[in-house]
Amino acid sequence: MRTLVVGGAGYIGSHVVLALLDAGPFHVAVLDDFSTGHRINVPDMAELFEGDFRDRTFLHQVFRAFRPQAVIHLAALKAAGESMNIPVTYANHNLIGSLGLIHTCLEYGIEAFVFSSTAAVYGDPVYLPLDEDHPTKPINFYGYTKLAIEEHLSWYSQLSGLSYASLRYFNAAGYDASGRVQGLETDPRNLIPIVMETAAGLRPSLSVFGDDYPTPDGTCVRDYIHVTDLADAHVRALEAVAKHGSLICNLGTGSGFSVLEVLASARKVTSRPIPSVISARRPGDPPQLWASNDRATRLLGWKPQHSDLGTLLNTAWQVIRPQILEEQT
Ligand SMILES: NC(=O)c1ccc[n+]([C@@H]2O[C@H](COP(=O)([O-])OP(=O)(O)OC[C@H]3O[C@@H](n4cnc5c(N)ncnc54)[C@H](O)[C@@H]3O)[C@@H](O)[C@H]2O)c1
Structure with missing residues (x-):
């Protein structure tokens, strides 16, 4: 399947590209403007189209040249706090830009569109674990932009036959x-x-925002998912969309780690002291968040394989450490 990965030089996108190439039957192209991604992340096996996905003329050139059957869209602005300060920038990028890309996909009759959405579409949890039927009430503009695109995808799926995940x-x-x-x-x-x-x-100490939450050790609990597990789910999503049609799935582990648990494990993995200070709670931080991944298991046949805390921290340290130390010398 000819698959165009928009934002394929970024953090998650580069892992998605590797997963597609590892899986075999994919001819992969990356579209990226390297605003936050890196040229070094694009493997030789993937074609590269350098430019801005919001430029419709450029998009047409790419679609004519590569003739994608599937498109995976990971190119977004993603800082929730920042989105509250510069909403118009986020709207231009995440809403107007994404719609332009989706409209181009409709024009060219793309068979499957995979969209990087986020747990931020849910807002404050009403119950846990968060399943896909949980109310969607984002509490930041970033989450709103993702939800708005999801809603467009749902309409286009019904009205224009777009198949998406x-x-x-x-x-x-x-x-x-x-x-x-x-x-x-x-x-x-x-x-x-x-x-x-x-x-x-690189940083003098870690701020732990609040240690008086109603959680086992008083610090916030979050669901951490390994990027290789995320990437694997994209390959499966392309197959599942072809088989079952459009779908929405959480990608999380179904459980969480507290800030202090992460910190304690990180001290072991890195053999470094990692100084920390307890700071005030941040407004808008729910005490606990984790996903139900039952639907992903059912529809994608997906289960996280690499998301234990040791693997999350070890793989991060192996890549981050030498680069930071190199920069420091
Ligand atoms: N990182 C997370 O924990 C997380 C969680 C939930 C959702 N997401 C979503 O996943 C997606 C990927 O996130 P990431 O962490 O890999 O981010 P990233 O910033 O590392 O990757 C984004 C990529 O898109 C490219 N890009 C940005 N604007 C572009 C443009 N106008 N034209 C062409 N390319 C452009 C960047 O150069 C980069 O390579 C985003 O949509 C984000 O909202 C990320």
Whole structure:
């Protein structure tokens, strides 16, 4: 299947490209403008189209040249806090840009469209685990942009016959275990890369935002999913869409780790002290979040294989550590 990966040089996209190439029957092209992604993340086996996916003229050139049958869209602005300060930038990129891409897919009769969505579409949890029927009430503009695109996809599926998968990722972490992805995630905001940067001395200490939540150790609990598991789900989603039609699936592990659990394991994995300070709670942080992945198991035949805390932290440290140390010398 000829598959175009938009944002394929980024953190998750580069792992998706590897999973497609590893799986075999895929001819893969990457479309990326390298705004946060890295050229080094594009393997020789993949074709590369460098440019902005919001440029419709460029998109037409790519679609005519590569003739994709499937499109995976991972190119978004993704900082929830930032989206509240510059909503128009997020709307232009995540809403208007994504719609342009989807409309081009409709024009060219794409067989399957896979969309990177997020757990942020749910907002504050009403119950746990979060399943796909949980109310969707985003509490930041980023989550809203993802939900709005999901709603368009649902309409286009009914009205225009578009077959799509919307994959709601929880917290992505880790790196390819064989070190094939060398371009690091740009400006990471998630706990695990920040813990790693602290371990490597890039940050003086880790702020633990609140230790008085109603959780076993008082710190927030989140569902961390290994990026290789996420990538595997994309390959399965392409197959599942062809078989079952459009679908929406959570991609999480079904359980969570607290901030202090991550910190304690990271100290073991890195053999570094990793200084930490307890700070005030951040507004809008729910105490606990984790996914139900029953639907992904049923529709995709998917189960996380690499998302234990040791593998998440080890694979991250193996890739992040040498690069940070190199930068420091
Ligand atoms: N990282 C997470 O934990 C997480 C969680 C939930 C959802 N997501 C979603 O997953 C997707 C990928 O996230 P990521 O962490 O890999 O981010 P990333 O920033 O590493 O990757 C995005 C890629 O898209 C490219 N890109 C951005 N704007 C572009 C444009 N206008 N034209 C062409 N290419 C462009 C970037 O250069 C980069 O290679 C995003 O849609 C994000 O919202 C990520």
